[in-house]
Amino acid sequence: MKRSLALLSFICFAQATMAQITIPLYPDSIPNSKPTTDKESSVVGADGKLRISYVTRPTLTIYQAPKEKATGTAVIVCPGGGYSILAASHEGSDVARKFNEMGVTAIVLKYRLPNDTTMINKEIGPLQDAQQALLVVRARAEEWGIKKDQVGIMGFSAGGHLVSTTGTHFQYNYVTGQPEKKVSKKSPLRPNFLILIYPVISFSDSLGHKGSRTKLLGDNPSAGKIREYSNELQVTKLTPPSFLVHAKDDKTVLYQNSQEFYDALQKNKVPAEIYFYEKGGHGFGMINKTSEVKWMDLLQEWMKSNKWVR
Structure with a gap:
């Protein structure tokens, strides 16, 4: 009996492992990088959460939706961490598995963290990685069972700043250093939708998260x-439809970051939905313990209304 259970456990583990793969973000050399020793560090804290620091070699981890559930939609997930670390589990892998339950293929982006010693121009490093992620996902869409026009991008906290930058700065290809020849809703660097969870949006003195800005x-x-990097000021009619979540008592990243981005979307007639928790603070991931409302359920309904999930 024990042997049978052990075998079953092994099979389940193997199936789970087969469902995800990790690949380098860039097939060859990494743009905008200086020669450096790889000092990447992964630490699981006392809270059980994985945090990754000193990222210089970006990757994509693909969590492919089960074939019987797959909708063709994909979401690139960008964990937060103040551009200092990546909160890789509760804002990354955990979220990816939840998307799989919805029939969505999730791709967790381990993006480079800005650093003058590892980058020629640190301000564009994370954005280069987000744009490259979009290009890779669309290039391999058929292989991964994805529809090229159903690729969204999601970010938490500073990852939300990266995502809102990606959704407002796609007129320029930061990977190649060239402006896009034609900017439209079909531009390859434009996500089809944005998901912003307690995001850093503004870099202004009054609203911005100083740590991320620095x-x-x-x-x-x-x-x-x-x-340039206060993204509430960069919204246009071409900014993708957006879903936002924030807690009003967030003292780390003020909820007005989300409010001002939402207001700019409304002004430009971009479809958007926003949900505010009264409490919850910052960094709660998928579960806000102060409320019975599960924002992932609200997100799923929003995605259903847009025919990105069933």
Whole structure:
């Protein structure tokens, strides 16, 4: 009996392992990088959460939706961490598995963390990785059972800043260093939708998360750079439809970040939905313990209304 259970456990583990693969984000050299020693570190804290630091070699981990459930939709997931670390489990792999239950293929992006010693220009490193992720996912869409026009991108906290930047700066290819020849809703660098969870949106003095801004832009960014990366100011009619979640008592990233981005979307007639928790603080991942409302259920309904899931 014990042997049978052990065999069953092994088979289940093998099936789970087969369901996900990790690949390098760039097939060859990594753009905008300096020669450096790989110091990447992965640590599971006392809270059981995995945190990754010193990321210099970006990867994609693909959690393919089961064939019997697959809808053709994919979401690239960008964990948060103030551009200092990546909260890789509760804002990454855990979320990916939940998407699989919805029939969505999830791709967790382990993006580079900005650092002057590892990058020529640290402010564009994470954005290069997000854009490359979109290009790779669309290039391999048929292989992974994905529809090219159903590729969204999701970010938590500073990952939300990266995602909102990706959704507002696609007129330029930061990987190649060239402007896009034609910018439209069908642009390959434009996500089909954005999911922003307690996101850093603004880099302004009044709203911005100073730690994220300093990590990305340095100690004394110019007014022009602050405006460029304050994404509530960069919304246009081509910004993708968006779903936002925030807690009003978030003291780390003020909820007005989400409110101002939502207001800009409304002004530009971009479809959007926002949900505010009264409490919950920052960094609660999929579960806000102060409320019975599960925002992933709300997200699923929003995705259903847009025919991205069944």
